[in-house]
Ligand code: MN
Ligand code: MN
Protein backbone atom coordinates (compact mmCIF):
# COMPACT_ATOMS: atom_id res chain seq x y z
CA UNK A 1 0.00 0.00 0.00
CA UNK A 2 1.28 3.44 -0.93
CA UNK A 3 1.28 6.12 1.74
CA UNK A 4 -0.63 9.32 1.04
CA UNK A 5 2.05 11.77 2.00
CA UNK A 6 3.04 15.37 1.48
CA UNK A 7 4.21 18.52 3.22
CA UNK A 8 2.88 22.01 3.76
CA UNK A 9 4.01 23.80 0.59
CA UNK A 10 4.15 27.43 -0.43
CA UNK A 11 1.81 28.99 -3.01
CA UNK A 12 4.36 31.76 -3.73
CA UNK A 13 4.15 32.76 -7.40
CA UNK A 14 0.81 31.03 -7.97
CA UNK A 15 -1.44 28.45 -6.35
CA UNK A 16 -0.58 25.95 -9.07
CA UNK A 17 3.13 26.09 -8.21
CA UNK A 18 2.28 24.19 -5.04
CA UNK A 19 1.65 21.07 -7.16
CA UNK A 20 5.07 21.40 -8.74
CA UNK A 21 6.81 21.87 -5.38
CA UNK A 22 5.03 18.85 -3.92
CA UNK A 23 5.80 16.65 -6.90
CA UNK A 24 9.48 17.65 -6.82
CA UNK A 25 9.71 16.49 -3.19
CA UNK A 26 8.16 13.09 -3.95
CA UNK A 27 4.70 13.88 -2.59
CA UNK A 28 1.28 12.62 -3.71
CA UNK A 29 -0.72 15.09 -1.58
CA UNK A 30 0.09 18.42 0.10
CA UNK A 31 -1.22 21.22 2.29
CA UNK A 32 -1.46 24.96 1.53
CA UNK A 33 -2.69 28.22 2.94
CA UNK A 34 -5.08 29.50 0.26
CA UNK A 35 -3.80 33.06 0.86
CA UNK A 36 -1.57 35.05 3.20
CA UNK A 37 -1.58 33.13 6.52
CA UNK A 38 -0.68 36.23 8.54
CA UNK A 39 -3.49 38.56 7.51
CA UNK A 40 -7.25 38.80 7.95
CA UNK A 41 -7.91 39.52 4.29
CA UNK A 42 -7.11 37.45 1.23
CA UNK A 43 -6.75 38.29 -2.41
CA UNK A 44 -9.61 36.78 -4.45
CA UNK A 45 -8.85 33.63 -6.38
CA UNK A 46 -9.57 34.50 -10.01
CA UNK A 47 -11.19 32.16 -12.54
CA UNK A 48 -7.93 31.51 -14.37
CA UNK A 49 -6.23 30.34 -11.18
CA UNK A 50 -9.19 28.15 -10.25
CA UNK A 51 -9.25 26.49 -13.68
CA UNK A 52 -5.49 25.86 -13.64
CA UNK A 53 -5.62 24.50 -10.07
CA UNK A 54 -8.47 22.12 -10.89
CA UNK A 55 -6.63 20.88 -13.98
CA UNK A 56 -3.43 20.30 -12.02
CA UNK A 57 -4.83 17.38 -9.97
CA UNK A 58 -4.82 15.14 -13.01
CA UNK A 59 -1.63 16.55 -14.49
CA UNK A 60 0.39 15.89 -11.32
CA UNK A 61 -1.39 12.70 -10.28
CA UNK A 62 -2.51 14.18 -6.98
CA UNK A 63 -5.95 13.21 -5.66
CA UNK A 64 -6.36 15.33 -2.55
CA UNK A 65 -5.10 18.67 -1.32
CA UNK A 66 -5.51 19.96 2.24
CA UNK A 67 -5.96 23.63 3.18
CA UNK A 68 -5.07 25.19 6.54
CA UNK A 69 -6.84 28.22 8.03
CA UNK A 70 -4.72 31.37 8.47
CA UNK A 71 -3.25 32.10 11.94
CA UNK A 72 -5.25 35.11 13.17
CA UNK A 73 -8.84 33.80 13.40
CA UNK A 74 -9.94 32.50 16.82
CA UNK A 75 -13.21 30.58 16.64
CA UNK A 76 -13.45 30.39 20.44
CA UNK A 77 -12.84 34.09 21.11
CA UNK A 78 -15.09 35.67 23.75
CA UNK A 79 -14.68 39.03 21.98
CA UNK A 80 -17.59 39.43 19.56
CA UNK A 81 -15.63 41.43 17.00
CA UNK A 82 -12.78 38.91 16.76
CA UNK A 83 -15.26 36.04 16.81
CA UNK A 84 -17.33 37.54 13.98
CA UNK A 85 -14.25 38.24 11.87
CA UNK A 86 -12.99 34.71 12.53
CA UNK A 87 -16.25 33.16 11.39
CA UNK A 88 -16.20 35.31 8.26
CA UNK A 89 -12.71 34.03 7.43
CA UNK A 90 -13.92 30.48 7.95
CA UNK A 91 -16.83 31.06 5.52
CA UNK A 92 -14.42 32.60 3.02
CA UNK A 93 -11.98 29.69 3.33
CA UNK A 94 -14.76 27.11 2.85
CA UNK A 95 -15.75 28.86 -0.38
CA UNK A 96 -12.12 29.05 -1.55
CA UNK A 97 -11.69 25.33 -0.86
CA UNK A 98 -14.75 24.56 -2.97
CA UNK A 99 -13.42 26.70 -5.79
CA UNK A 100 -10.13 24.78 -5.73
CA UNK A 101 -11.77 21.36 -5.16
CA UNK A 102 -10.00 21.01 -1.82
CA UNK A 103 -11.88 18.50 0.35
CA UNK A 104 -10.33 19.33 3.74
CA UNK A 105 -9.87 22.58 5.65
CA UNK A 106 -7.85 22.26 8.86
CA UNK A 107 -8.52 24.68 11.71
CA UNK A 108 -7.37 25.01 15.30
CA UNK A 109 -10.37 25.21 17.64
CA UNK A 110 -9.02 28.40 19.26
CA UNK A 111 -8.64 29.99 22.67
CA UNK A 112 -11.48 30.89 25.04
CA UNK A 113 -9.36 33.64 26.59
CA UNK A 114 -10.32 32.75 30.16
CA UNK A 115 -14.05 32.32 29.57
CA UNK A 116 -13.87 28.60 30.28
CA UNK A 117 -13.94 25.26 28.49
CA UNK A 118 -17.74 24.98 28.17
CA UNK A 119 -17.98 28.48 26.74
CA UNK A 120 -15.16 27.77 24.29
CA UNK A 121 -16.59 24.49 23.09
CA UNK A 122 -20.04 25.97 22.47
CA UNK A 123 -18.48 28.98 20.76
CA UNK A 124 -16.38 26.88 18.34
CA UNK A 125 -19.32 24.60 17.54
CA UNK A 126 -21.51 27.60 16.79
CA UNK A 127 -18.84 29.11 14.52
CA UNK A 128 -18.52 25.84 12.59
CA UNK A 129 -22.23 25.24 12.07
CA UNK A 130 -22.86 28.92 11.32
CA UNK A 131 -20.07 29.04 8.75
CA UNK A 132 -21.10 25.75 7.13
CA UNK A 133 -24.69 26.98 6.82
CA UNK A 134 -23.68 30.38 5.44
CA UNK A 135 -21.22 28.88 2.95
CA UNK A 136 -23.80 26.39 1.76
CA UNK A 137 -26.25 29.18 1.13
CA UNK A 138 -23.77 31.21 -0.86
CA UNK A 139 -22.36 28.35 -2.88
CA UNK A 140 -25.80 26.97 -3.60
CA UNK A 141 -24.58 23.39 -3.86
CA UNK A 142 -23.26 20.71 -1.58
CA UNK A 143 -19.86 19.30 -2.52
CA UNK A 144 -17.80 16.79 -0.56
CA UNK A 145 -16.05 18.98 1.93
CA UNK A 146 -15.05 18.78 5.60
CA UNK A 147 -13.65 21.10 8.19
CA UNK A 148 -11.04 19.24 10.25
CA UNK A 149 -10.45 20.24 13.87
CA UNK A 150 -6.78 20.00 14.80
CA UNK A 151 -5.69 19.04 18.31
CA UNK A 152 -3.45 21.62 19.99
CA UNK A 153 -0.43 21.58 22.31
CA UNK A 154 -2.79 22.34 25.20
CA UNK A 155 -1.51 25.77 26.18
CA UNK A 156 -3.48 27.81 28.71
CA UNK A 157 -7.06 28.64 27.60
CA UNK A 158 -6.75 26.69 24.34
CA UNK A 159 -9.51 24.32 23.28
CA UNK A 160 -8.43 21.00 21.76
CA UNK A 161 -5.44 20.00 23.88
CA UNK A 162 -7.21 16.73 24.56
CA UNK A 163 -9.40 14.50 22.42
CA UNK A 164 -12.41 15.00 24.74
CA UNK A 165 -12.56 18.72 23.81
CA UNK A 166 -12.78 17.83 20.13
CA UNK A 167 -15.32 15.06 20.78
CA UNK A 168 -17.54 17.52 22.66
CA UNK A 169 -17.45 19.99 19.75
CA UNK A 170 -18.34 17.20 17.30
CA UNK A 171 -21.31 16.16 19.46
CA UNK A 172 -22.81 19.60 18.89
CA UNK A 173 -21.93 20.00 15.19
CA UNK A 174 -23.23 16.48 14.46
CA UNK A 175 -26.75 17.66 15.28
CA UNK A 176 -26.83 19.89 12.19
CA UNK A 177 -23.86 18.82 10.03
CA UNK A 178 -23.11 15.15 10.81
CA UNK A 179 -20.72 14.64 7.88
CA UNK A 180 -19.07 18.02 7.60
CA UNK A 181 -16.63 18.08 10.53
CA UNK A 182 -13.75 15.66 11.04
CA UNK A 183 -10.39 15.62 12.77
CA UNK A 184 -6.73 16.29 11.99
CA UNK A 185 -4.27 15.01 14.58
CA UNK A 186 -0.87 16.63 14.94
CA UNK A 187 1.71 14.29 16.52
CA UNK A 188 3.85 17.18 17.82
CA UNK A 189 0.84 18.82 19.46
CA UNK A 190 -0.42 15.54 20.95
CA UNK A 191 2.99 14.81 22.48
CA UNK A 192 3.30 18.39 23.77
CA UNK A 193 -0.17 18.08 25.30
CA UNK A 194 0.86 14.95 27.22
CA UNK A 195 0.15 11.96 24.96
CA UNK A 196 3.33 9.90 25.21
CA UNK A 197 4.08 8.68 21.70
CA UNK A 198 7.57 7.41 22.52
CA UNK A 199 6.57 4.01 23.92
CA UNK A 200 4.39 1.20 22.56
CA UNK A 201 2.15 1.44 25.64
CA UNK A 202 1.82 5.21 25.32
CA UNK A 203 0.95 4.93 21.65
CA UNK A 204 -1.66 2.20 22.25
CA UNK A 205 -3.34 4.13 25.04
CA UNK A 206 -3.38 7.29 22.89
CA UNK A 207 -5.11 5.36 20.11
CA UNK A 208 -7.55 3.84 22.61
CA UNK A 209 -8.33 7.28 24.05
CA UNK A 210 -8.94 8.65 20.54
CA UNK A 211 -11.18 5.70 19.67
CA UNK A 212 -13.20 6.05 22.90
CA UNK A 213 -13.75 9.80 22.60
CA UNK A 214 -13.74 10.76 18.90
CA UNK A 215 -13.59 7.48 16.96
CA UNK A 216 -10.83 6.72 14.46
CA UNK A 217 -13.22 6.93 11.49
CA UNK A 218 -13.39 10.71 12.06
CA UNK A 219 -9.64 11.07 11.64
CA UNK A 220 -8.88 12.19 8.07
CA UNK A 221 -5.47 13.86 8.18
CA UNK A 222 -2.39 13.34 10.36
CA UNK A 223 0.09 16.17 10.77
CA UNK A 224 3.21 14.07 11.13
CA UNK A 225 5.74 16.21 12.97
CA UNK A 226 8.57 15.43 15.34
CA UNK A 227 9.13 17.93 18.13
CA UNK A 228 11.79 19.82 20.05
CA UNK A 229 9.72 19.91 23.25
CA UNK A 230 9.18 17.26 25.91
CA UNK A 231 5.99 15.30 26.53
CA UNK A 232 3.43 17.53 28.32
CA UNK A 233 5.67 20.60 27.82
CA UNK A 234 2.92 22.41 25.83
CA UNK A 235 5.66 23.61 23.51
CA UNK A 236 4.74 23.75 19.82
CA UNK A 237 8.15 23.43 18.12
CA UNK A 238 8.26 21.17 15.11
CA UNK A 239 11.37 19.14 14.31
CA UNK A 240 12.59 16.98 11.41
CA UNK A 241 11.17 13.44 11.34
CA UNK A 242 13.14 11.20 13.69
CA UNK A 243 15.42 13.95 14.99
CA UNK A 244 13.14 15.15 17.78
CA UNK A 245 11.76 13.91 21.09
CA UNK A 246 9.16 11.58 19.59
CA UNK A 247 11.85 9.98 17.47
CA UNK A 248 11.99 7.35 14.75
CA UNK A 249 10.45 4.49 16.71
CA UNK A 250 7.52 6.55 17.90
CA UNK A 251 6.70 8.00 14.48
CA UNK A 252 7.20 4.64 12.80
CA UNK A 253 4.35 3.23 14.93
CA UNK A 254 2.11 5.96 13.55
CA UNK A 255 2.92 5.42 9.86
CA UNK A 256 2.75 1.63 10.06
CA UNK A 257 -0.45 1.38 12.13
CA UNK A 258 -3.08 -0.57 10.13
CA UNK A 259 -5.69 2.21 10.31
CA UNK A 260 -3.53 5.34 10.59
CA UNK A 261 -1.37 4.32 7.62
CA UNK A 262 -4.39 4.75 5.33
CA UNK A 263 -4.89 8.39 6.29
CA UNK A 264 -3.37 11.48 4.65
CA UNK A 265 -0.01 12.40 6.18
CA UNK A 266 1.08 16.03 6.03
CA UNK A 267 4.51 17.02 7.35
CA UNK A 268 4.92 20.54 8.76
CA UNK A 269 8.61 20.09 9.33
CA UNK A 270 11.27 22.81 9.15
CA UNK A 271 13.36 23.58 6.08
CA UNK A 272 16.93 24.34 7.12
CA UNK A 273 20.54 23.31 6.46
CA UNK A 274 19.93 19.86 7.89
CA UNK A 275 16.96 18.86 5.71
CA UNK A 276 14.24 20.03 3.38
CA UNK A 277 10.86 18.50 2.46
CA UNK A 278 12.34 15.98 0.05
CA UNK A 279 14.58 14.48 2.74
CA UNK A 280 11.82 14.26 5.37
CA UNK A 281 9.47 12.65 2.86
CA UNK A 282 12.15 10.07 2.02
CA UNK A 283 12.66 9.32 5.73
CA UNK A 284 8.96 8.64 6.27
CA UNK A 285 8.68 6.48 3.17
CA UNK A 286 11.64 4.43 4.39
CA UNK A 287 9.98 4.07 7.82
CA UNK A 288 6.89 2.67 6.12
CA UNK A 289 9.00 0.30 4.05
CA UNK A 290 8.53 2.16 0.76
CA UNK A 291 11.40 2.60 -1.75
MN1 MN B 1 -2.15 23.64 12.51
MN1 MN C 1 -0.32 20.94 12.65
Ligand code: ZN
Nearest residue numbers: 186188189236
Ligand atom coordinates in the same frame (compact mmCIF):
# COMPACT_ATOMS: atom_id res chain seq x y z
ZN1 ZN D 1 2.26 23.06 15.51
